[in-house]
Amino acid sequence: MSKEINQNRRCFLGTAAMTIAAAQFGVIGSLKAQPSKTPVLLRLPIEGKLPSLGGATGWLNSQPLTAVGLRGKVVLIGFWTYTCINWRRTLPYLRAWAEKYEHQGLVVLGVSTPEFAFEKNVDNVRWAAKDMKIDYPIAVDNDYAIWRAFNNQYWPALYFIDAQGHIRHHQFGEGEYEQSEVIIQQLLAEAGNNGTSHGLVSVDARGAEVAADWGNLKSPENYVGYERTENFASPGGAVSNKPHIYGVPARLGLNHWALSGDWTMEKQSVALNRANSRIIYCFHARDLHLVMGPAERGTSARFRILIDGEPPAAGHGVDVDEQGNGTVTEQRMYQLVRQSEPIHDRLFEIEFLDPGVEAFAFTFG
Missing domain, CATH: 2.60.120.260 (Galactose-binding domain-like)
Known part of the structure; x- marks a missing residue:
């Protein structure tokens, strides 16, 4: 991989820790956290269209998916690499959302974009997905084609796509889990699923998936x-x-x-x-x-x-x-x-x- 890519990509702490990180580690920028126990209607602008997924070098847990084929579904795309601790602490929520909202029209799609050379080995990614109990579809992005199509820079990075194929929100790094789930619920409601529960998932994180201190x-x-x-x-x-x-x-x-x-x-x-x-x-x-x-x-x-x-x-x-x-x-x-x-x-x-x-x-x- 090029030096430029190495400089731009990073395992990202997320908004919940950015004030601490800015003081201690020189992380620049932050977003205001607005967790809510009561779901509220959020203003979600259109940030762009879902880019092509055709650059994937392989697929796990699914046949190849396309942007056109996903039309009509609410899609949550999560960029990950399996050794990233920040993504590991996000994973319990991704699993819970995939399970809770699958039959209401949500597709959770992981994009495995490697940081280290050994993470390009699809057998390693397959082993990691099984070990971490990831059942949702995974696009293997060894050439960084999907990463570049999204102009992404972080692990983890979540992109929320509505049923018309528009990117409506993104979340870089850990945290904002309540807001993220409210956005999923809102996009499902916009898609005509009026039976979406307003309750929020509760996760039982263990081992490396436990939130940082x-x-x-x-x-x-x-x-x-x-x-x-x-x-x-x-x-x-x-x-x-x-x-x-x-x-x-x-x-x-x-x-x-x-x-x-x-x-x-x-x-x-x-x-x-x-x-x-x-x-x-x-x-x-x-x-x-x-x-x-x-x-x-x-x-x-x-x-x-x-x-x-x-x-x-x-x-x-x-x-x-x-x-x-x-x-x-x-x-x-x-x-x-x-x-x-x-x-x-x-x-x-x-x-x-x-x-x-x-x-x-x-x-x-």
Whole structure:
């Protein structure tokens, strides 16, 4: 993918967290959140026509869909990539809306536009969709054709299309779930479905899908490949595309990270060359996730994590046990830490007990 695309696309926090993000991470712009327990008639301008879906490189859970064929249906299009934590926290609502409104004329359509190279592998996307219980249609957008047709820049991004094929609203990032559902109800009513319930869904989010602890979130997403990483603190800096023995500084500042042992830092990732090498990260958040996977499909690698030098105990994520033990088996996002309050600056360490692992990005919640 071009450098221009890399600079413009992003996993987006959303309006619910934008005030916090603007102060902490330099996110620009916001929308005023207007949640409502009582549905109200919203003024929804026409933002354009539903672009062609013909650029999809494949389809899952459905035969190919077209803009013309969807006429008469209310359509909710959601751009996603399966390792994006912001999309993962939106997914419970997409599943709930798809189930609740399917027989009232709503089509929820996911557009899988990859961020990392391994997310282009349709087998990985198929596995992720099954693992995350996604039953609605998925357009595989490996060439970014649908992304460009919408002039989209974010994951997650939701586009609400009326029965005449007009885009009537969009939502970039997490949050605004009540307003989004009210818009679905309004578009269904405009389409002549007068039996639409005005009640709002209630979701039971678990694991990585639980909403972030925004009040304690002081660590932004960070990539570990040399193209986009920030605050890399190993002495001597990064050595691009060559095996190198890295060390750890005496102290790590908040949101700084380092490598220890034998690694190759590549454009999108760091690749482990020898076992018993580590990644160390100073973070401040309830949750810590790491996008990683085996370098070769079908293999696995054991790892162990520590928090402030100790096993995580009750602070472990869903992908490790109380002693911090886990196994990398697929190329995906792993939840490694979910701690309880009080939340402080913590020193996270992950040691890989087997070689053949690639790590891509840290995300927090």
